[in-house]
Amino acid sequence: MIRRAAAIVGIGQTAYGKALPSSAWELALEAVLAACADAGVDVAEVDGMCRFTAPFETVTEAQLVRGLGIRELSWFTQAAHGGEALGAVVLHAAAAVSAGLASTVVVYRALSQSRGGRFGRADGRGPGGGGPDGGQPEGGQPEGDIVVPEQDNLSFAWPFGLMSPGQLFALWARRYAAVHGLSDEDLTVALGTIAVTQRRYANGNPDAMMRSRTMSLDDYRAARVISEPLRLFDLCLENDGACAFVVTTADRARALRPDPVYVLSATQTISPYREPMGIYAGGELLELFPPAAADRLFAQAGVGRADIDVAEFYDATSYMPLRSLESYGFVPDGRAWRYVTEQGTGPGSPLPVNTHGGHLSEAYLHGMNGILEAVRQLRGTAANQVPDAEVALVGAPAGSATILAR
Amino acid sequence: MAVVPGMSELTAPFWEAARAGRLVVQECQSCRQSWHPPLPRCPHCHAAGLGWRPVSGEGTVYTYTVVRHPTHHAFADEVPYVVALVALAEGPRLVTALLGVAPDEVRVGQPVRAVFRDVAAGVALPYFEPDAGRAAAQRGSLGGLWPAR
Ligand SMILES: [Zn+2]
Numbered sequence: 369m370i371r372r373a374a375a376i377v378g379i380g381q382t383a384y385g386k387a388l389p390s391s392a393w394e395l396a397l398e399a400v401l402a403a404c405a406d407a408g409v410d411v412a413e414v415d416g417m418c419r420f421t422a423p424f425e426t427v428t429e430a431q432l433v434r435g436l437g438i439r440e441l442s443w444f445t446q447a448a449h450g451g452e453a454l455g456a457v458v459l460h461a462a463a464a465v466s467a468g469l470a471s472t473v474v475v476y477r478a479l480s481q482s483r484g485g486r487f488g489r490a491d492g493r494g495p496g497g498g499g500p501d502g503g504q505p506e507g508g509q510p511e512g513d514i515v516v517p518e519q520d521n522l523s524f525a526w527p528f529g530l531m532s533p534g535q536l537f538a539l540w541a542r543r544y545a546a547v548h549g550l551s552d553e554d555l556t557v558a559l560g561t562i563a564v565t566q567r568r569y570a571n572g573n574p575d576a577m578m579r580s581r582t583m584s585l586d587d588y589r590a591a592r593v594i595s596e597p598l599r600l601f602d603l604c605l606e607n608d609g610a611c612a613f614v615v616t617t618a619d620r621a622r623a624l625r626p627d628p629v630y631v632l633s634a635t636q637t638i639s640p641y642r643e644p645m646g647i648y649a650g651g652e653l654l655e656l657f658p659p660a661a662a663d664r665l666f667a668q669a670g671v672g673r674a675d676i677d678v679a680e681f682y683d684a685t686s687y688m689p690l691r692s693l694e695s696y697g698f699v700p701d702g703r704a705w706r707y708v709t710e711q712g713t714g715p716g717s718p719l720p721v722n723t724h725g726g727h728l729s730e731a732y733l734h735g736m737n738g739i740l741e742a743v744r745q746l747r748g749t750a751a752n753q754v755p756d757a758e759v760a761l762v763g764a765p766a767g768s769a770t771i772l773a774r
Numbered sequence: 775m776a777v778v779p780g781m782s783e784l785t786a787p788f789w790e791a792a793r794a795g796r797l798v799v800q801e802c803q804s805c806r807q808s809w810h811p812p813l814p815r816c817p818h819c820h821a822a823g824l825g826w827r828p829v830s831g832e833g834t835v836y837t838y839t840v841v842r843h844p845t846h847h848a849f850a851d852e853v854p855y856v857v858a859l860v861a862l863a864e865g866p867r868l869v870t871a872l873l874g875v876a877p878d879e880v881r882v883g884q885p886v887r888a889v890f891r892d893v894a895a896g897v898a899l900p901y902f903e904p905d906a907g908r909a910a911a912q913r914g915s916l917g918g919l920w921p922a923r
Contacts, residue, residue: 450811490846514777514844514848514895523779527899528871529841529849530857537913538839539859546837546882596840596877640817648867737852 371670374462375621375628376772378407378614379740384577384731388608396427397428397435403612405445408624409472411436414614416470418461420477424734425448427478434747436688442701443470449643451682453663455768459634461615473614476478477736478508478610486606489734490531521648527762534603538595538649543653545597555597556706559686560588562721563601565714566683572726573751578607578729590773602686604727611736613743629746629772630641632669633761637661638765645765654691654701669771673698676771677757678745679719679764680738682764683726689713694722694766711764715752724753738762739770746774776894784812787826793898796891799866799890810866824849831888833860833902836867840877851860859904874903885909 380402382388390398404411417432419425429444447453457746461473465643481487515527530536537676545555568574583601591600621628637658641649649655668674673696682688693704698719713721724730724741731737743758744750750757763769781789788811791798801808802816803823815822838858844850856872856881869918872880884909886906 418902488845489847513775513897515780516784517780518782521811523781523785526846527779527893528776528857528869528901529777529844529846529852529855530869531849532845535839535841535845535857539837539857541881542839543837569910592843593840594843596842598839647869650809650865653859 370462370466370620370634371632371668373466374615375618375630376613376743377616377621377628378409379404379626380612381737381740382608382610384575386607392478392480392484393426393431394481395608396432396476399610399612400432400436400474401479403474403614404511407614409614412439414438414443414472414474415440416473417441418457418473418475418585420450420734420746421448422447422456425477426484432648448684451684451734452764452766453632453636453681453768454739454762454764455634455770456636458631458739458770459636462634463630465615465617469606469619471768473615474612475615476610476612478732480608481606482588482608486536488532488603488606499630521702533684534598535595537687538598539647540654541687545622547654548705550705550755552597554705556589558690559602560585561708561712562689563588564685565712566722568714568727569723569752570729573724573730576725576730577607578725579735579745598685599727604684604732609731609733613665613739627747628773629743629774632671632771632773633665635661635665642766643679645706658767663772666770671759671771675759676719678754678760679721680760680762681721682738683722683728684734687726688739689721692763695764695765696761720754723750723754723773735764742772746772778897782882784814786813788842789823790855792821792890792900793896796816796911797829797831797900798826799829799864801825807863808866810868826855829862829864832863832905832908833886835880835884836861837882838872860886869900870901873901878899885912
């Protein structure tokens with residue numbers, strides 16, 4: 369049982385920006401140092417690390433140990449699937465400290481899309497040139513055919529021009545509208561409400577990249593279509609930056625600070641074709657998140673949906689928080705579009721969502737900035753503070769999530 | 775320049791059939807279930823004896839997106855193009871692109887049929903285009919097959 373056995377005692381982040389002067393390695397060091405300082409622990413005491421697998425995380429434990437003079441890690445691991453493993457990195461860290469494999473675990477995410485290739489470009493093209501997919505610098509002359517490797521069935525999708533997450537989530541959003549009888553206008557208003565609400569949160573968050581850029585629903589509608597039905601502001605930001613947090617045992621957490629944030633539960637899940645961005649499922653494609661995983665998340669936490677005061681949902685696109693309201697059981701299937709349109713997710717709504725601005729308007733850190741925001745909400749120090757927030761859910765749409773509490 | 779599928783022993787039969795203008799899906803020789811994309815064994819009965827079954831090429835649009843902003847330079851001159859998941863009449867779904875239809879006229883539930891186009895030397899891909907005959911028959915039936923929009 370993970371419940372209240374481990375806690376987050378420190379959070380740290382760098383500035384977020386379109387193209388920062390630092391490498392991902394430098395950004396990682398800065399965020400880890402900040403998280404340790406916030407926790408009140410000497411970075412040399414860190415004895416465990418957990419991160420996403422490459423290519424989602426390219427900075428290795430070895431680089432951090434070397435770069436920070438950490439004496440020794442007695443435990444370290446990686447979670448597959450990037451942002452879809454959002455709860456998994458918390459789960460592994462909490463399990464490790466509970467089992468006594470390590471006492472001070474750092475979880476981190478650092479990225480430099482300006483140098484390392486853009487997730488929104490299948491060819492990796494960015495201001496700094498080639499990306500993880502072997503892309504070529506902008507302006508470079510492509511030569512010859514591109515042969516798509518077989519990994520993860522990409523060879524059955526890329527040749528038809530299905531190459532980026534935004535396009536995949538457009539397929540989901542279109543299916544959602546068709547199955548539940550939404551008009552194009554219904555879908556536009558629902559997704560636009562999410563995008564505009566998150567922008568308003570970002571306008572109140574001094575760390576958000578979009579802190580000074582306001583957006584109305586008319587602005588949202590006027591933006592260019594990227595992959596129908598998704599417009600520019602339905603898609604996440606692309607940026608550089610890093611986040612880190614420190615997990616330790618509950619006892620040690622209480623000794624370190626008066627306001628530890630406890631891990632009530634954390635999950636990961638995979639079943640046939642219910643894979644991150646998997647599209648070959650038999651049955652209904654929309655059921656990406658297995659309902660059993662959501663029920664397990666709440667059962668292990670010992671709380672119900674009504675106990676959640678604030679949710680930070682992974683939002684590579686605006687469709688994902690919409691569907692997450694349903695897949696985590698806050699709203700019945702097929703109702704979230706109407707719920708969002710009528711009740712919203714802003715301050716004072718039944719469930720404030722992505723109170724930092726999310727990936728759409730704060731910054732894109734593979735969900736790690738959502739975990740940091742949940743910690744701030746539960747400490748009572750968030751820029752857009754939800755009054756008396758006691759329990760928070762941070763989750764990705766394909767089934768990895770965590771419930772945290774003060 | 776084209777984007778072409780990498781092939782292996784496992785997947786080459788699909789692409790070789792496409793080059794010959796045929797659409798096939800993997801089929802278990804023991805329990806006769808079929809699926810796509812191919813797998814090393816039958817996921818239902820775990821038999822290793824698998825074959826390839828020709829399918830009719832008839833299907834319906836399960837979902838789609840009109841890509842207006844290319845995310846890869848290879849498709850810079852192709853936009854707008856329509857990516858779709860097509861549910862084959864025989865069950866499995868596959869990723870494809872739709873040809874011969876205006877982006878604004880694509881609908882979820884629309885009947886489509888496979889067509890093959892060469893994209894590079896020795897490589898043909900299965901695309902889909904509207905199946906006017908089945909669409910007319912569908913309109914004449916009791917309806918309800920096309921989800922409300
Ligand atoms: Zn079988």
